[in-house]
Amino acid sequence: MKIPxxxxxxxxxxxxxxxxxxxxxxxxxxxxxxLLELIVTVLVLGILSSIAAPSWLAFINNQRVRTVNDRVxxxxxxxxxxxxxxxxxxxxxxxxxxxxxxxxxIDTIPPSLNLSGQPQPLRVETFNAGGEIKSGTIALLTNxxxxxxxxxxxANSIVFDYQGxxxxxxxxxxxxxxxxxxxxxxxxxxxxxxxxPKKCVFVETILGGMRTxxxxxxxxxxx
Numbered sequence: 001m002k003i004p005x006x007x008x009x010x011x012x013x014x015x016x017x018x019x020x021x022x023x024x025x026x027x028x029x030x031x032x033x034x035l036l037e038l039i040v041t042v043l044v045l046g047i048l049s050s051i052a053a054p055s056w057l058a059f060i061n062n063q064r065v066r067t068v069n070d071r072v073x074x075x076x077x078x079x080x081x082x083x084x085x086x087x088x089x090x091x092x093x094x095x096x097x098x099x100x101x102x103x104x105x106i107d108t109i110p111p112s113l114n115l116s117g118q119p120q121p122l123r124v125e126t127f128n129a130g131g132e133i134k135s136g137t138i139a140l141l142t143n144x145x146x147x148x149x150x151x152x153x154x155a156n157s158i159v160f161d162y163q164g165x166x167x168x169x170x171x172x173x174x175x176x177x178x179x180x181x182x183x184x185x186x187x188x189x190x191x192x193x194x195x196x197p198k199k200c201v202f203v204e205t206i207l208g209g210m211r212t213x214x215x216x217x218x219x220x221x222x223x
Contacts, residue, residue, distance in 0.1 A: 061137075061188040061196060068102065068127045068138050069186045069199040073212060075104045075125050076158070076184075076201060080208050082106065082122070083160035089167065090122075093157040094142050094184055101128035102140035102186075109159065139194045143183045143223060144170045158182045158203060166206050185222050198222050 033041075075092060083090040089109040094102065107121040114120040127133070127140065146155045150171040159167035169179035187198040199214040200222035215221040 064129075064133050064138055065186050065188055065197065065199050067129050067133065068140065069201060069212060071125070071127045071129075072104070072140070072184050072186065073201045073210065075106065076203060076210060079106050079158075080160045080164045083162055084164040087162040089159055089161050091154065091157055091159045093154065094140060095156060101126050101133065101135055102138060103127065136192065137189055139187045139189050141185045141187070143180070143185075147171075147173070149173070149176045160208060164208050166203060166208050169203070169206065183223055 072094075079090045079092040086108070091107055091109050093105045093107075095105065104125045104127070105121045106123050106125065111119040112122055127138070128135075142156045144150075144153050144156055144158065146153065150173075152168050153170050161167050166182070169182055172178040172180045182203040183200055185198055185200040187194050188196040190196065197215065199212065202211050202213060203209070204211065213221050216223075
């Protein structure tokens with residue numbers, strides 16, 4: 001007698017516990033985003049992206065300029081050390097355009113030769129951070145251009161003698177009796193146009209003293 005009563009009691013409890021189970025399951029399955037919610041979300045993401053994009057681009061360009069400027073300084077110091085070590089004159093020539101990655105060619109004077117007797121530079125250093133800096137994003141310029149009053153300075157070049165001293169600094173165009181610092185300027189490129197915050201390396205003295213600078217400041221900044 002007790003077993004049928006127990007079965008009826010269990011059946012009754014089960015029926016009371018899940019009377020709305022199908023309806024509850026249906027409501028949970030129908031949950032989602034409305035079209036208005038999706039539109040608002042997309043608009044908010046677009047606004048945030050438009051705010052963050054310029055700052056991120058400026059950060060990336062600043063890092064590119066800093067990386068290339070550091071490499072320029074290292075190349076100049078390397079050429080100076082090479083001159084002291086080998087007891088020979090070393091010339092470093094910078095070559096750069098907005099299209100190709102900027103480079104520096106380090107060689108001896110007279111030029112080094114290969115086994116066939118042909119000129120072959122000691123090495124060419126490419127300032128592209130192992131390919132991470134793409135062509136057309138960095139411009140590298142120098143203030144050492146060959147002019148009628150400055151024929152003793154090769155274009156975009158500086159020469160260190162066997163003691164690591166500078167053979168000749170560029171001539172000051174405003175006064176041909178004076179010299180000025182050799183400057184390599186690194187600038188970002190936007191759509192083929194050179195502009196934006198820049199950094200530079202100065203070789204200021206005949207003894208080869210070097211320093212870096214940034215920004216455009218008549219006293220201490222880049223030219």
